[in-house]
Amino acid sequence: MPRDAEVVSPRAGLMRGLLGGWAVLVYVFLFAPVVLLVAFSFNANRYGTFPFTGWTTKWYGQVFGDYQIRDALTTTLKVSAEVTLISTVVGTAAAFPLVRSRLPFRSGIRIGMTLPIMIPGLLIGISLLVLFTSVFHWQLSPQTAVIGQSVYTTPFVMLLVAARLQGFDPALERAASDLGANTFRRLRHVVLPLIMPAVFAGALFAFTLSLDEFIITLFLIGAQNTLPIYIYTQVKFGITPEVNALASLLLGASILLIGIAFVLPTAIRRARRLRHGAAGARS
Amino acid sequence: MGARRFAVGEYLGFAPALILYGAFFAVPLSIVVAYSFWKVRDYNVVHEWTIDNYRYFFSVPTYVRTMWATVWVAVLSTALTIAVAFPFAYWLVRHVPRRLQRTLLVLVILPFWTSYLLRVYSWLNILGPSGAINRFLQWTHVTSSPVSFFLYDRPAVVLVLVYLYFPFAALTLYASLERFDWDQFKAAMDLGARPATAMRKILLPQIRPGITTAVIFVFIPILGEYLAPQLVGGTRGIMIGNLIVNFFSGAEYTRGAAASLLIAALIVVLLVVFRRSLEIKDPYASGR
Amino acid sequence: MSVYERGITRGDLLKAGGAGALGLVAARPAFAGLARAESTTLNWLTWSDHYANDQLKAVAKSIGIQGRPTLFSDNADAYLKIKRTGSQFDIVSGDALWVPKYHKDGLTESFDLSALPVSKQLFSIARSFPFWQDGSHYMGYPFSWSTVQIYYNPKYVTTKPDSWHALLDKKYQGKISLENIPTDVMAIAARATGAKKPYSMTTAEISKAKDFLKAFKPNVLKLASQNNEVVRALADGSAWIGITNLGTDDRVKDAGGPVIKTAYPKEGTIGFIDSEQMVKASKNKAVFEKFINTTEQAPWIAQNFLTNGRPLFNEKAWKMLVNQGHGDRAKRLLYNQPQKALKMTIKGPAGNEQAYVDAFNEALGA
Numbered sequence: 001m002p003r004d005a006e007v008v009s010p011r012a013g014l015m016r017g018l019l020g021g022w023a024v025l026v027y028v029f030l031f032a033p034v035v036l037l038v039a040f041s042f043n044a045n046r047y048g049t050f051p052f053t054g055w056t057t058k059w060y061g062q063v064f065g066d067y068q069i070r071d072a073l074t075t076t077l078k079v080s081a082e083v084t085l086i087s088t089v090v091g092t093a094a095a096f097p098l099v100r101s102r103l104p105f106r107s108g109i110r111i112g113m114t115l116p117i118m119i120p121g122l123l124i125g126i127s128l129l130v131l132f133t134s135v136f137h138w139q140l141s142p143q144t145a146v147i148g149q150s151v152y153t154t155p156f157v158m159l160l161v162a163a164r165l166q167g168f169d170p171a172l173e174r175a176a177s178d179l180g181a182n183t184f185r186r187l188r189h190v191v192l193p194l195i196m197p198a199v200f201a202g203a204l205f206a207f208t209l210s211l212d213e214f215i216i217t218l219f220l221i222g223a224q225n226t227l228p229i230y231i232y233t234q235v236k237f238g239i240t241p242e243v244n245a246l247a248s249l250l251l252g253a254s255i256l257l258i259g260i261a262f263v264l265p266t267a268i269r270r271a272r273r274l275r276h277g278a279a280g281a282r283s
Numbered sequence: 284m285g286a287r288r289f290a291v292g293e294y295l296g297f298a299p300a301l302i303l304y305g306a307f308f309a310v311p312l313s314i315v316v317a318y319s320f321w322k323v324r325d326y327n328v329v330h331e332w333t334i335d336n337y338r339y340f341f342s343v344p345t346y347v348r349t350m351w352a353t354v355w356v357a358v359l360s361t362a363l364t365i366a367v368a369f370p371f372a373y374w375l376v377r378h379v380p381r382r383l384q385r386t387l388l389v390l391v392i393l394p395f396w397t398s399y400l401l402r403v404y405s406w407l408n409i410l411g412p413s414g415a416i417n418r419f420l421q422w423t424h425v426t427s428s429p430v431s432f433f434l435y436d437r438p439a440v441v442l443v444l445v446y447l448y449f450p451f452a453a454l455t456l457y458a459s460l461e462r463f464d465w466d467q468f469k470a471a472m473d474l475g476a477r478p479a480t481a482m483r484k485i486l487l488p489q490i491r492p493g494i495t496t497a498v499i500f501v502f503i504p505i506l507g508e509y510l511a512p513q514l515v516g517g518t519r520g521i522m523i524g525n526l527i528v529n530f531f532s533g534a535e536y537t538r539g540a541a542a543s544l545l546i547a548a549l550i551v552v553l554l555v556v557f558r559r560s561l562e563i564k565d566p567y568a569s570g571r
Numbered sequence: 572m573s574v575y576e577r578g579i580t581r582g583d584l585l586k587a588g589g590a591g592a593l594g595l596v597a598a599r600p601a602f603a604g605l606a607r608a609e610s611t612t613l614n615w616l617t618w619s620d621h622y623a624n625d626q627l628k629a630v631a632k633s634i635g636i637q638g639r640p641t642l643f644s645d646n647a648d649a650y651l652k653i654k655r656t657g658s659q660f661d662i663v664s665g666d667a668l669w670v671p672k673y674h675k676d677g678l679t680e681s682f683d684l685s686a687l688p689v690s691k692q693l694f695s696i697a698r699s700f701p702f703w704q705d706g707s708h709y710m711g712y713p714f715s716w717s718t719v720q721i722y723y724n725p726k727y728v729t730t731k732p733d734s735w736h737a738l739l740d741k742k743y744q745g746k747i748s749l750e751n752i753p754t755d756v757m758a759i760a761a762r763a764t765g766a767k768k769p770y771s772m773t774t775a776e777i778s779k780a781k782d783f784l785k786a787f788k789p790n791v792l793k794l795a796s797q798n799n800e801v802v803r804a805l806a807d808g809s810a811w812i813g814i815t816n817l818g819t820d821d822r823v824k825d826a827g828g829p830v831i832k833t834a835y836p837k838e839g840t841i842g843f844i845d846s847e848q849m850v851k852a853s854k855n856k857a858v859f860e861k862f863i864n865t866t867e868q869a870p871w872i873a874q875n876f877l878t879n880g881r882p883l884f885n886e887k888a889w890k891m892l893v894n895q896g897h898g899d900r901a902k903r904l905l906y907n908q909p910q911k912a913l914k915m916t917i918k919g920p921a922g923n924e925q926a927y928v929d930a931f932n933e934a935l936g937a
Binding site for chain 1: 294295296297298299300303304307308310311312314315318367370371373374375377378382385386388389390391392393394395396397398399400401402404405406407408409413414415418446449450451454455457458459461462492493495496499500503504506507524527528531536539540543544546547550551554555558
């Protein structure tokens with residue numbers, strides 16, 4: 001991506017500073033509630049509010065001792081992973097014909113595909129419950145919750161990828177075609193790299209929405225709990241900082257994973273370069 | 284003949300979506316539509332046809348009034364969300380080294396991997412009479428007694444909604460801006476266009492589908508919000524979603540279905556009216 | 572990546588995606604079957620204050636029956652879930668008059684309460700609630716109860732608000748908090764306006780109750796989605812008055828809030844009495860009694876009281892609490908006066924629910 005390093009006018013510099021400042025503010029806005037949430041997980045006050053009545057780690061002890069939380073966590077991660085996979089694949093595949101085919105009523109179909117976002121989750125949950133139990137006679141399980149969530153998350157992926165595909169320069173593909181690339185190669189070397197940011201964003205969307213989905217899951221999961229359900233029903237009778245501790249642990253784990261994902265490629269590259277350098281010296 | 288083969292492949296992408304939607308959305312949607320024309324008796328839906336659920340919605344001014352209040356809150360929140368997210372996404376694409384971009388993007392969404400409920404509760408701890416802001420003000424002796432902020436009213440709802448939906452807008456705008464060919468922008472400037480003009484004439488038309496998508500992702504879910512208004516909005520911040528949830532908590536599935544479908548119908552009308560903005564003026568159309 | 576490497580065409584790729592989705596769908600019922608391998612797990616649809624994790628662990632250890640709670644929020648929710656999924660749950664908790672409804676609709680099964688040794692620990696009144704009797708059998712195992720009353724902060728509220736009508740005073744504008752449960756709020760309005768049967772009002776009574784709520788609305792700070800929000804609002808001073816369950820004063824104090832006093836409205840009030848019911852379609856009905864008999868023992872119930880702070884029906888636990896020095900608190904929370912539970916209007920399904928919710932929405936909507 002071309003960066004504007006070549007622009008050196010003072011106005012551009014000011015603009016850049018302003019934008020950077022804005023970004024900092026945005027992160028403060030996003031993280032202030034989270035920082036508070038983490039802080040309360042160490043607060044002895046059992047209502048998860050001000051004032052601070054003393055430091056404690058006992059809420060964390062409770063989280064680790066709670067098998068219900070462990071169960072809920074496992075279920076949640078499993079469900080979210082499946083939902084992310086399904087909605088990313090289905091949504092991305094559907095985006096192509098939506099943008100490129102000569103389909104009649106394309107915008108009508110697009111609007112139709114947006115409907116799952118418009119119908120309240122509660123109604124999706126109840127109607128799928130009726131479908132699964134009365135029509136299909138299925139036992140409810142995390143798998144039925146996966147279906148319900150996927151219905152809701154797929155449109156997000158589809159619309160994101162479609163927005164990216166739109167205005168994607170077909171000349172690029174034609175050029176590749178003229179140079180002898182077959183459909184697969186065009187897809188692999190031209191199309192996918194170009195839509196990848198949107199696919200990535202879509203997958204993030206789907207994962208995030210699924211991880212915190214409450215109402216559809218509540219109706220469809222049967223005799224199991226996910227974390228949002230656990231947290232919601234826990235706070236009903238007095239929020240305890242145990243749920244804050246749980247949320248903080250999730251956050252910590254995510255940061256760790258992202259850290260690894262960020263550091264690892266650089267480390268690998270560096271290691272490879274070193275090895276290459278050594279090999280080069282030997283030859 | 285190459286074009287012929289492509290034509291089949293053109294539609295294949297729909298296949299998985301058709302299965303997912305056909306079986307698990309179209310059928311439930313028909314159930315919802317049927318519900319909206321049925322009755323509930325003694326906590327059970329009975330199959331007696333009626334249009335009473337729709338008639339009721341329009342016969343009582345409360346619902347239409349709440350609906351407009353909701354649309355107004357949604358419009359305001361969406362506009363603010365985009366206004367906050369656009370400069371941010373622009374900064375991310377233009378001023379951040381590429382390898383850092385995704386990490387920073389994931390950081391935007393990271394707070395959302397905790398819990399919706401707890402994040403909204405956190406805002407109570409920030410805005411409340413004994414919340415962080417008031418504590419800070421009293422500690423710095425700006426005020427001596429708690430200032431009643433806009434908690435438990437519409438402004439608090441808007442603030443929290445912007446907070447909740449910011450990542451959706453940021454991610455969407457990023458995916459769209461990232462694709463833009465900045466050389467065009469530079470070329471326009473080289474030819475003497477002022478930055479504002481270049482932005483309006485070159486950038487905006489091309490990222491319009493991205494902006495529209497962001498608006499859809501933010502506006503539509505906000506119309507159905509009920510927890511955020513309930514938690515921070517108080518009685519004055521009630522939105523249509525709250526009234527619908529009340530129906531459901533009383534097992535009034537038929538009333539709830541009718542009200543939900545009316546909202547969906549409103550959105551569909553809006554989407555049809557604005558469908559042109561989803562299409563992009565194809566800069567390469569001449570070659571087709 | 573390996574899929575791409577094999578050099579298939581885009582069409583194939585998409586077809587494969589479709590087939591994969593189909594496969595997943597087809598495999599689903601098989602998946603569902605796998606989860607039911609354990610034979611001694613009891614699925615329990617309940618509220619989170621009906622059990623403690625160490626209690627369930629200890630019970631599993633001693634009798635080999637693992638209770639697995641799934642949580643719900645409203646009686647209507649749980650009713651729908653039991654109705655739809657039947658055999659997936661073994662025990663369901665329910666409020667007062669919801670219990671006969673479950674039973675009448677064939678969702679639960681009554682049992683011989685006296686056959687459970689633990690039932691001897693109950694207050695005798697709890698063993699003979701008329702509305703739970705089914706011949707010689709009982710429709711549920713009595714657990715806990717509470718009235719809903721007025722709690723107020725004496726710093727701001729100088730005259731004791733001992734009637735529902737006192738809450739209409741303009742000086743309380745935006746200062747009252749209560750839970751957003753449409754049927755129950757309507758039932759409170761019913762008591763305030765003198766309706767005979769708060770859960771099955773006539774059309775005229777509903778309209779009077781609605782007018783009461785309309786006059787009440789400006790004074791409402793928030794209709795909380797959770798009970799703890801009422802506690803929080805009282806604790807941080809944003810609310811002066813809360814309409815809520817027994818024990819709120821303790822919880823406000825725990826949350827670092829001010830001293831809160833209680834007032835019992837003279838028009839009378841509503842409240843809950845809840846129980847554990849045996850699901851009719853359950854495959855584990857044979858172990859229901861054994862499980863209840865172990866789980867509901869006095870030491871666990873006493874501990875439950877200390878955690879959740881509202882009266883329960885286990886009399887032996889009351890004696891234990893007194894011996895442990897918690898008698899004052901237990902007395903203040905009416906633990907030893909279960910007969911009071913019958914003075915209130917007990918929760919139940921409304922006779923004409925639709926009219927209730929309609930009126931509630933019309934009074935409190937924007």
